[in-house]
Amino acid sequence: MNSIETHLPNWLQRCADNTPQKQAISTPEIEWTFAEFNQQTIQLARQLSTLGIKQGSRVALLASNGVPFVVCVHALIRLGAVLVPLNVRLTLEEQLWLLRDVEAVALLSDAAYASRAAAIQQALPALTAARLQLETARRQVSLQGVAPDLHAPLLDEIELEATQAIMYTSGTTGTPKGVIITYKMQWWNAVGSALNLGHQADSDCWLLCMPLFHIGGLSILMKNVIYGIRIIVYEKFDAAIVNRAIREQGISIISVVAVMLQRMLAELDASQQRYPTTLRCVLLGGGPAPRPLLEDCASRNVPVVQTYGLTESCSQAVTLSPADALRKLGSAGRPLLPVQLRIVDKGVAVGPNQAGVICLKGPSITAGYDHRPDATAATIQDGWLTTGDIGYLDNEGYLYVLDRRSDLIISGGENIYPAEIEAVLLTHPDVAEVGVCGQPDPQWGQVPIAFVHLHAGSSLTPAELIAYATQRLARYKVPRSIYLTPPLPHNSSGKLLRRELPKLL
Structure with a gap:
């Protein structure tokens, strides 16, 4: 393949050339056409260049959802720099670890995170920082x-093989890894999604209320300029505000997780309203959806379309076609066109209706983790990504996800890995062993709880241990409850049996 075949015109520039007066992005504070959006991106790119940011520079971004974040993403594309979005919910120590690990050269922040940015700069004085x-x-x-x-x-062109972002995700061991996201992944993800969900260039409007530091939010920013459609960006999810936008602003697509959708429906009932027919797709991800929720949506004619994906697949990998939403209730659908999928059990691909590990392959799937050859080799073989998630294909090839990684806790759409919490609690000198699992929660779907066996003679209390964890973990990772127990259950090889932990209650 020669070099010209791996390049495309800059996506935002092409939108500005083709539809300069079309509305591109709106927030409660501002609205821009594609021409205005593009001009803002160029201006910011020139300022970033003054800081020494250039092609290949790794630039961390600590900002809330809003136009500064969005413009920064595209300004970095203009320079060929690599975006490293920081999860704003992490602790200072967690963020410092990521910045060191990725070898970031600069930190960009907004007013909302000025104090945290100052603390980071104090700890890492060599880091170039700007507001x-x-x-x-x-x-x-x-x-x-x-x-x-x-x-x-x-840069006027996009090199598809180049790295657009490095997004950190915790593996099943709890060790954060930088997933390499290329422009090729973003392009093929957008193409596959449009071929499945349809593309209505003149009328589509995607409401974005997912965090932009997650792949689900970032991929919508790319679809905005690849499709040439309008997006509406909100800083935070608020069910009443989102429902009002759907009714009044012509929203056609929205991406949510189950907890968000449940709140939207509750608010809809409270306000005695219905969704207009302009809403053609509620893209539901973040883990297996509760069947009662899907049935509730079906009874209201809410166009819910389940999807399955992860950071390594650049968001969607499998999505249910709108035409199949009711016929295949509970299914995540069939793989998007660029994606191959197989179910593997004990290293062998299995047939229909047999459960196993979901494996993915294709141009929208990552080639690996940043400077983690061991993790890459353990996860990707012959181009196939082993997700660790369990599911099966029915006789028509539709995927049903039985569970996320067996030990994974999904709380409000956030992935929480028990091993990470366990590792923190084990640093307390009074803790002999600890096990963490998820507990159902009506607000968040799940919350983590911990079972702790203390060293003999310790008088440590659960409240003291929670305070200890609060200083070292993001708030959503801190166990909701800690139970002091006798020695924890293990199998014959000494491995902790997390599935047995709830029985200790």
């Missing part, structure tokens, strides 16, 4: 106190 600001009166995003480099070498 993103939204000037609503002038309708522009800029870097505070940074002059633009008018001679910055901006």
